[in-house]
Amino acid sequence: MECPTERKLMLEFAAQPGVVLTRAALLERVWDYGWGGDGRVVDVHM
Numbered sequence: 849m850e851c852p853t854e855r856k857l858m859l860e861f862a863a864q865p866g867v868v869l870t871r872a873a874l875l876e877r878v879w880d881y882g883w884g885g886d887g888r889v890v891d892v893h894m
Contacts, residue, residue, distance in 0.1 A: 853878060853893050 851859075856878040860869060869877075871887040879889075 857890075857893060 857874065860874060860877055871890045874890050875881070875887065
């Protein structure tokens with residue numbers, strides 16, 4: 849079963865405490881692709 853997006857985000861933040869992750873980095877790591885649209889999709893899931 850696929851992990852919900854919010855859980856993937858939490859795991860990314862937990863794996864790198866104290867590191868600022870850009871929207872582009874989160875899109876690549878959590879959504880597994882380069883996003884050509886609105887980067888605010890990250891904000892929606894936060």
